[in-house]
Amino acid sequence: MDGGAVKAVLFDLDNTLIETSKAGGAALQQAGELLKTQLGLDDDSVHNICERFKQKLLVEQHERSSGRSIDDLRARHWEESIVETLGSCSPSLAAQCYVMWKNSRLEVLCLSPEVRQLLKQLRCRYKLLLLTNGEAKTQREKVEAVQCEDFFDAVVVGGEHLEQKPSSSIFRKCFDMLHVEPQDCVMVGDSLDTDIQGGVNAGVRATVWISSAKSSELDGPVKPDYTIPTVLELPDILAQLL
Structure with a gap:
């Protein structure tokens, strides 16, 4: 020194x-409310989906050569998280969750x-x-x-x-x-x-x-x-x- x-x-x-962590938590709450409204899910199911999404964010490896945009990649995170919890998910719902999460986080930051x-x-x-x-x-x-x-x-x-x-x-x-x-x-x-x-x-x-x-x-x-x-x-x- x-x-x-x-x-x-x-x-x-x-x-x-x-x-960022606090903003991400607030954004997950907003996405969770969307899932409750769209699918009528209970709190445990919503929590499980959101936790899976968080884990996918932590380990994601976005390769610029993959041809997939970061928006597409993270919408896919939501789709996989919902499928892993519920067994199925429409891509459109996953996209809505991603947009809600992304925009909510940016608004809070x-x-x-x-x-x-x-x-x-x-x-x-x-x-x-x-x-x-x-x-x-x-x-x-x-x-x-x-x-x-x-x-x-x-x-x-x-x-x-x-x-x-x-x-x-x-x-x-x-x-x-x-x-x-x-x-x-x-x-x-x-x-x-x-x-x-x-x-x-x-x-x-x-x-x-x-x-x-x-x-x-x-x-x-x-x-x-x-x-x-x-x-x-x-x-x-x-x-x-x-």
Whole structure:
């Protein structure tokens, strides 16, 4: 962590600047209400379908060469989840569930006034870059929905490049875009495996892990330099890195 003054801060997006998990939960509730209305399902059946959909999101591997769009892929997640629970499902209902889930999630996502103010203040002193993993179309839709692009000097979406976090190559691209060296930068994110490990791999000045967990003990090999419960506490960390 030794070095000169910090010149740039790299931020993750999901569950770092915006509460994607909470928005996803609200969106699942909306999709569940649609299923109840359309099929007259009980709560247990709806819960089972939604949980299956969540698991498919966690393990999905969207290949750009497959010819299937992310929208088609996720509509298929809904269809498979309903079939696995009920035995059958019309593609049109699955498509309705996907559209409801997607639009509801985007409507809920936002940059809080406090986070907006934080980014404005930091931009006066540091170069800021948004570095988010994920499928390109999905992540760009989030960036547009929360209207955050103007807070950053650059926005880099992993799905638009050959490699994503924690690969060093995408970090090098970020450093080049900002005209800074790795030791000039701080990486901030909620994922130990992608954000923190990626920052370590790339040789940044410091890594800051966003974790609301009560216990700060880490069992795995990835060790952040700092841990804070919310990104709003980041200025206190940066003040230590002068």
